[in-house]
Amino acid sequence: MRALTWQGRESVRVEDVPDPRIERPTDAVVRITSTAICGSDLHLYSVLGPFLTAGDVLGHEPMGIVEEVGTEVSSVRPGDRVVVPFVIACGSCWMCSRGLHSQCETTQVREHGKGASLFGYTMLYGQVPGGQAEYLRVPFADVGPVVVPDDGEPDERYLFLSDVVPTAWQAVEYAHVPHGGTVVVLGLGPVGQMCARIARHRGAELVIGVDLVPERLEMARRHDITTLDLRGGDDVAAAVRELTDGRGADSVVDAVGMEAHGSPVAQGIQAGAGLLPDALARPLFTRAGVDRLAALHTAIDIVRRGGTISLSGVYGGAQDPMPMLDLFDKQVTLRMGQANVHRWVPDVLPLVSDPADPLGVLDLRTHRLSLEDAAHGYDIFQRKEDGAVKVVLDPAAPPAHGGREAR
Numbered sequence: 460m461r462a463l464t465w466q467g468r469e470s471v472r473v474e475d476v477p478d479p480r481i482e483r484p485t486d487a488v489v490r491i492t493s494t495a496i497c498g499s500d501l502h503l504y505s506v507l508g509p510f511l512t513a514g515d516v517l518g519h520e521p522m523g524i525v526e527e528v529g530t531e532v533s534s535v536r537p538g539d540r541v542v543v544p545f546v547i548a549c550g551s552c553w554m555c556s557r558g559l560h561s562q563c564e565t566t567q568v569r570e571h572g573k574g575a576s577l578f579g580y581t582m583l584y585g586q587v588p589g590g591q592a593e594y595l596r597v598p599f600a601d602v603g604p605v606v607v608p609d610d611g612e613p614d615e616r617y618l619f620l621s622d623v624v625p626t627a628w629q630a631v632e633y634a635h636v637p638h639g640g641t642v643v644v645l646g647l648g649p650v651g652q653m654c655a656r657i658a659r660h661r662g663a664e665l666v667i668g669v670d671l672v673p674e675r676l677e678m679a680r681r682h683d684i685t686t687l688d689l690r691g692g693d694d695v696a697a698a699v700r701e702l703t704d705g706r707g708a709d710s711v712v713d714a715v716g717m718e719a720h721g722s723p724v725a726q727g728i729q730a731g732a733g734l735l736p737d738a739l740a741r742p743l744f745t746r747a748g749v750d751r752l753a754a755l756h757t758a759i760d761i762v763r764r765g766g767t768i769s770l771s772g773v774y775g776g777a778q779d780p781m782p783m784l785d786l787f788d789k790q791v792t793l794r795m796g797q798a799n800v801h802r803w804v805p806d807v808l809p810l811v812s813d814p815a816d817p818l819g820v821l822d823l824r825t826h827r828l829s830l831e832d833a834a835h836g837y838d839i840f841q842r843k844e845d846g847a848v849k850v851v852l853d854p855a856a857p858p859a860h861g862g863r864e865a866r
Contacts, residue, residue: 492524624820644669655668700761828856
């Protein structure tokens, strides 16, 4: 089959790889009809190369049609249209039974001290082949795949159940936004866009989105989000306080993570670590503070006293300096973590299925490209060119950009 593979720092290529097959009686094989590029895929593309091997298949936001199931699978069958959550969870361990599927004790990657295995996301999370491919092997197929209607609706109505919508739902849940309250969303990429819409849907009176990409700001404004444009050099903290009677926001969602602008020294460390041999770079990433913390420090600054910060953006360093005095003095609650996708599907499936589209899932994808053009998709998404906010790949579509390798 054809699949998008990692080849090196900012180098990906679509190539022939072995077809997936049923390996355990609880597996299914899904023919992929749509698979999205996630912002966290860009971490693999540019930063986390020391934890990848050339030829690794990327991607963790797929959906498609079930082709084959193992002998112990009963909840899905061939022909079902399904969305595949990015977390691989057994559904029955101590953690799963408490709604913490991203900490599944059955698929947990103990070798690296991490939580549940994830599709297409480095050796730290199990080095499981991902979904930017024609086919995908899905473990624990009675638990993971979400059956959605084969109703003629475009895949994008349901695709974002794989990651974006439940990740944003958890972020807003963790942010503890009071009804009629104020929330600031830092970063208006796909997850940030959905965080802002979900916060509005759940009763926030004022939702403020912060970014510097014109297309992202315009998309947010279409959904009644107040925006702050970083390109003008505005003082975000002062602007937020002006909008909140001087207190700051009740809640802040950091939907940026380690890709935040504003920390050039740490950015240089990340780039340098990416050029080191893997054996030297891995300890630097896991034990040294190499993250760009500009967004997190901004969140701490703009949240009101007694407020809550929710982190949905990915952070990679293990020893980042934290302003503990400010956090303690302001009595801030801080919540974070990989999305427990399975936990939130019952809440969000009715919303994405609603013909009224209350979360605007049909207004998120900006590009639909052939899988063969995946390298081009990564390139424009990384560079924020051509208005790329969310790129979806179609394994069945013919290439339009020559299937060139991105470098």
